[in-house]
Amino acid sequence: MHVLITGAAGFIGSSLTDRLLANGHSVTGVDNLSTGQIEFLAGAQANPNFALRQHDLLDLNALTESVAGADLVVHFAANADVRFGPDHPDRDLQQNIIVTWNVLEAMRRNNVKRIAFSSTGSVYGESAVIPTPEDAPFPIQTSLYGASKISAEGLISAYCESFGMEGFIFRFVSILGERYTHGHVLDFYKSLSINPTRLRVLGNGTQRKSYLYVQDCVDAILTVLDKAKDRVNIYNLGTNEYCRVTDSIGWITGHLGVTPEFDFTGGDRGWIGDNPFIFLETKKVRSLGWEPKLTIQQAVIKTVEYLQANPWVLERR
Amino acid sequence: MHVLITGAAGFIGSSLTDRLLANGHSVTGVDNLSTGQIEFLAGAQANPNFALRQHDLLDLNALTESVAGADLVVHFAANADVRFGPDHPDRDLQQNIIVTWNVLEAMRRNNVKRIAFSSTGSVYGESAVIPTPEDAPFPIQTSLYGASKISAEGLISAYCESFGMEGFIFRFVSILGERYTHGHVLDFYKSLSINPTRLRVLGNGTQRKSYLYVQDCVDAILTVLDKAKDRVNIYNLGTNEYCRVTDSIGWITGHLGVTPEFDFTGGDRGWIGDNPFIFLETKKVRSLGWEPKLTIQQAVIKTVEYLQANPWVLERR
Numbered sequence: 001m002h003v004l005i006t007g008a009a010g011f012i013g014s015s016l017t018d019r020l021l022a023n024g025h026s027v028t029g030v031d032n033l034s035t036g037q038i039e040f041l042a043g044a045q046a047n048p049n050f051a052l053r054q055h056d057l058l059d060l061n062a063l064t065e066s067v068a069g070a071d072l073v074v075h076f077a078a079n080a081d082v083r084f085g086p087d088h089p090d091r092d093l094q095q096n097i098i099v100t101w102n103v104l105e106a107m108r109r110n111n112v113k114r115i116a117f118s119s120t121g122s123v124y125g126e127s128a129v130i131p132t133p134e135d136a137p138f139p140i141q142t143s144l145y146g147a148s149k150i151s152a153e154g155l156i157s158a159y160c161e162s163f164g165m166e167g168f169i170f171r172f173v174s175i176l177g178e179r180y181t182h183g184h185v186l187d188f189y190k191s192l193s194i195n196p197t198r199l200r201v202l203g204n205g206t207q208r209k210s211y212l213y214v215q216d217c218v219d220a221i222l223t224v225l226d227k228a229k230d231r232v233n234i235y236n237l238g239t240n241e242y243c244r245v246t247d248s249i250g251w252i253t254g255h256l257g258v259t260p261e262f263d264f265t266g267g268d269r270g271w272i273g274d275n276p277f278i279f280l281e282t283k284k285v286r287s288l289g290w291e292p293k294l295t296i297q298q299a300v301i302k303t304v305e306y307l308q309a310n311p312w313v314l315e316r317r
Numbered sequence: 318m319h320v321l322i323t324g325a326a327g328f329i330g331s332s333l334t335d336r337l338l339a340n341g342h343s344v345t346g347v348d349n350l351s352t353g354q355i356e357f358l359a360g361a362q363a364n365p366n367f368a369l370r371q372h373d374l375l376d377l378n379a380l381t382e383s384v385a386g387a388d389l390v391v392h393f394a395a396n397a398d399v400r401f402g403p404d405h406p407d408r409d410l411q412q413n414i415i416v417t418w419n420v421l422e423a424m425r426r427n428n429v430k431r432i433a434f435s436s437t438g439s440v441y442g443e444s445a446v447i448p449t450p451e452d453a454p455f456p457i458q459t460s461l462y463g464a465s466k467i468s469a470e471g472l473i474s475a476y477c478e479s480f481g482m483e484g485f486i487f488r489f490v491s492i493l494g495e496r497y498t499h500g501h502v503l504d505f506y507k508s509l510s511i512n513p514t515r516l517r518v519l520g521n522g523t524q525r526k527s528y529l530y531v532q533d534c535v536d537a538i539l540t541v542l543d544k545a546k547d548r549v550n551i552y553n554l555g556t557n558e559y560c561r562v563t564d565s566i567g568w569i570t571g572h573l574g575v576t577p578e579f580d581f582t583g584g585d586r587g588w589i590g591d592n593p594f595i596f597l598e599t600k601k602v603r604s605l606g607w608e609p610k611l612t613i614q615q616a617v618i619k620t621v622e623y624l625q626a627n628p629w630v631l632e633r634r
Contacts, residue, residue: 086479089425093418097468101410108406124455125474137452138441140549142478147471151414154464157442161459162403162589232457272479 002026004070004112006057006103007077009036011179012118014044015214016074016221021047030066031077032056037316040179057099060106067106072114072225075103080182082122082145083271089144096148097155104159115160116168116225119153121210121236121280122146123171131281134171134234143273157232166231168224173238173280176299177214178306181313184245185303188252190314196258202270205246205262208277210238213299216292223290236280239292245270251300319343321387321429323374323420324394326353328496329435331361332531333391333538338364347383348394349373354633357496374416377423384423389431389542392420397499399439399462400588406461413465414472421476432477433485433542436470438527438553438597439463440488448598451488451551460590474549483548485541490555490597493616494531495623498630501562502620505569507631513575519587522563522579525594527555530616533609540607553597556609562587568617 003020007013008029013036017027026049029041033054044050055062057077067073079095100117107115123146124132125139141147153169160167174183191199212220220237228235253260268276294302307313320337324330325346330353334344343366346358350371361367372379374394384390396412417434424432440463441449442456458464470486477484491500508516529537537554545552570577585593611619624630 089422089476089479090418093415093472097414098410101407105406135454138455140551141471141474144472144475144479147468147475150471151464151468154458154467155410155461157458158461158464158590159406162406162461234457273475 001071002028002069003072003074004028004030004067005074005076006030007036008052009033009038009041010076011181012175012214012217013076014040014179016076016218017041017044017050019218019222021049025049028053028066028070030055030057030063037181057102058094060102063102064106064109067110067112070110070112072116073103073107073112074116075100076118078118082143082273086144086272092144092148097151100152101155104155107165108159108163113164114166115156116221117152117156117170119149119169119171120146121171121173121238121278122275123150123153126275130277131279133281134236134284142275160232167233168228169232169234170221170224171234171236171280172217173210173212173278175214175217176211176303178302179214180303180306181316184248185252185300186307186314188249189304189307192253192256192258192260193314196256197260198263199249199260200263200265201245201249202265203245203274204264204266204268205244205249206268207245207270207274208242208279209245210242210279211296211299212238212292213294213302216294220285220290223288224285227288235285236282237285238280238282239296240282241296242279243296248300251297252304255301255304318388319345319386320389320391321345321347321384322391322393323347324353325369326350326355326358327393328498329492329531329534330391330393331357331496333393333535334358334361334367336535336539338366342366345370345383345387347372347374347380352498354498374419375411377419380419380423381426384429385427387427387429389433390420390424390429391433392417393435395435399460399590403461403589409461409465414468417469417472421472424482425476425480430481431483432473433538434469434473434487436466436486436488437463438488438490438555438595439592440467440470443592447594448596450598451553451601459592477549484550485545486549486551487538487541488551488553488597489534490527490529490595492531492534493528493620495619496531497620497623498633501565502569502617503624503631505566506621506624509570509573509575509577510631513573514577515580516566516577517580517582518562518566519582520562520591521581521583521585522561522566523585523593524562524587524591525559525596526562527559527596528613528616529555529609530611530619533611537602537607540605541602544605552602553599554602555597555599556613557599558613559596560613565617568614569621572618572621
């Protein structure tokens with residue numbers, strides 16, 4: 001099949017691009033390279049079944065041309081920055097909500113009927129039900145990022161219902177592994193590279209979070225695309241475990257062989273909108289036969305190894 | 318207090334405007350008069366505590382000026398058209414999502430901290446739980462209108478969390494009563510005025526719907542604004558009953574003394590995204606001491622009487 005991937009030069013987008021090409025599909029990638037890294041597409045660009053179109057997704061005309069002929073649109077481009085939402089509140093509106101509407105409009109104009117979308121566990125806000133299932137009690141949004149993603153989910157679902165499309169919505173935990181370019185593992189690794197004797201930690205370190213290895217994530221996406229048959233298919237993606245921030249720090253410092261002193265900024269939240277406990281119920285995706293291959297600890301170590309082997313990633317942000 | 322009301326010339330906006338003025342508050346109304354009716358503000362405009370600013374809410378600069386000095390923003394302006402969403406999918410994006418973001422930005426820039434918002438029972442999609450409570454299972458959106466309203470709810474909640482605002486979100490059933498300008502009562506009344514012998518009904522007439530009288534709605538809003546104390550306060554507003562489309566038709570034809578033959582278009586939905594059963598759980602708002610004064614039947618009759626006394630309303634659309 002022919003797949004159009006937005007955010008194709010991103011962490012997850014490029015990983016999925018490579019896998020689809022390896023499986024014999026053709027891929028058109030769209031990226032404006034604002035946060036995507038052209039290096040991640042080096043392998044893809046050597047493949048004749050791949051084409052990159054470099055444009056902004058706010059350009060609906062260019063997007064409409066890009067989407068033409070696709071059997072599936074994978075919409076992974078986003079402002080993926082949860083923490084700094086309040087510093088520039090228009091970014092989530094523009095890059096997550098309006099861009100998703102543009103993707104849907106480009107599909108409608110081209111009569112393209114299948115869309116996969118990267119949502120987030122942040123749409124559950126601070127759920128009272130943990131592990132949190134897909135049909136948890138109707139949440140109250142606590143971050144601009146989560147609000148923008150639930151907006152996008154809603155638009156996708158409404159387009160599916162209104163125009164006979166088929167939607168695949170993935171609520172991710174944080175993803176780790178090769179091509180990881182932002183998040184706590186990079187922040188800690190970078191800080192320890194500069195000064196291995198002290199580490200500043202946002203919050204009190206007790207926040208409990210979930211993570212998933214990027215190749216397990218790609219496996220799960222392909223499983224759902226193959227097996228889910230509803231008009232709108234919503235799946236949590238995560239492992240069957242969570243860890244504390246201090247666990248993750250222990251694995252990172254242990255791997256690096258450093259023993260810093262810690263400066264905790266205090267409080268049970270690292271920033272406004274930080275959720276002190278994220279753990280998603282993943283029975284639904286497991287019922288399709290998928291299992292993650294790596295634990296959170298293994299995924300954290302893989303990520304540190306990747307950053308050690310690719311110091312250029314640290315310079316980009 | 319000083320209240321800024323968007324959509325002040327609309328059905329519910331003008332009703333709330335009149336009540337707030339009667340209670341001694343000052344009100345600035347914003348309306349672009351695209352669907353609002355200037356006639357609805359005749360009483361308000363005779364009151365020195367009222368001012369109308371006529372501009373589009375997509376004009377963020379004008380909006381920022383309008384919001385200055387408000388103690389409370391009531392954001393009721395919207396594209397309230399559920400049925401024709403698929404005919405112009407950009408309307409819900411522009412008028413419901415982007416406009417809500419503009420209202421929030423205008424508030425943030427003016428350090429205005431309280432917002433009330435007209436959401437809808439449509440955000441529950443086709444809930445499996447009926448009557449549907451505020452914390453029903455996380456719904457899948459089935460209409461562009463519902464999707465745009467849940468987007469707006471999410472943005473409001475995230476702004477409350479991010480910027481220390483206080484939000485009051487009302488999920489309305491359909492509202493009836495004086496100044497009603499669109500919906501099934503108007504459609505049926507208009508059709509029967511032209512030809513009392515036949516009536517075309519979308520769907521098979523078995524759809525079950527809920528309604529609330531506009532003055533009961535205003536009472537409920539003021540009760541919640543007075544008594545609810547969370548950061549984000551979400552309340553269903555409706556009566557403790559529902560009716561079938563055929564019940565409503567019976568009350569209308571009985572009141573008019575006509576006995577048409579019916580042409581049902583068939584199916585359990587009148588249009589794409591129509592929900593065959595809407596009935597909201599209203600225990601939460603009742604627990605604050607509010608009760609509706611009118612039944613659905615009384616509200617339908619009030620609406621027909623209003624349309625009979627104000628034939629100009631039928632000419633406007």
